[in-house]
Amino acid sequence: MRPLSVVVRTGCDLFAWFLIVFGANVIIHGDVTPGGGFQGGAVAATFITLLLVAYGGKKVFSWVRPGIFNGMLIFGLMAFFLLGLMGFPNSFFYNFIAVPHEVVQATGHGVIPPSGTIALMDIAVGIEVAGALSIIVLSMFRGIRLFREGPMEEESGHDR
């Protein structure tokens, strides 16, 4: 696809970063507000979709390396699995760093969230889902041209 008109690109410049911020907000506050890793990751993966629609494939593929999203996927999956594995003297997925609510109310929050592995797994799953959905969007965009007949030199756009 060719890049769309300057109106769309300016709108993308204005609003694309808010998607990342909102996705990170939903992921990080997954244990206290509605939302969580899956939902926030999906919101954050909308960023790459908006860039693809507004700027076209050539520019976006020159900006990003798909290996980054691969790394996000593997890191999130491994962190999630290892956090589940670390509670093993008790059971699989035992919440080993949770602090009871009375203690939190008496002493205040620390660096690690008081809900323990819930918040950490939220972050891990959010990173994983953001990477996975970005890879899906990018590879589907790349796969469009496999099923189209005719010459491939000219990228098609519908805006001008």
Added chain:
Amino acid sequence: MKKIIFIVAAIIVGAMVVGAVDSIRPFGEPGASPMDDYFIASALKDRSSENVVTSIVFDYRGFDTIGEAAVLFTALCAITALFREGRKKL
């Protein structure tokens, strides 16, 4: 003949559906709720997680969530295998 059979079957199935809907418990009064009561009572007290849904998804039923992550990973593998690059470059 076919129409008669269809009408009789529709009446029977409709009566069964009406009977099933009639015997649903009213909203907010589940039949047995010790599990729900335990989750609601202890999600904030033990795990200090204000969002009970997240505490169920990532703590009490974490094994279910690892299955969801596996589903996502499988879908990713299938899509990348389906749309992998052929001879034509970008």
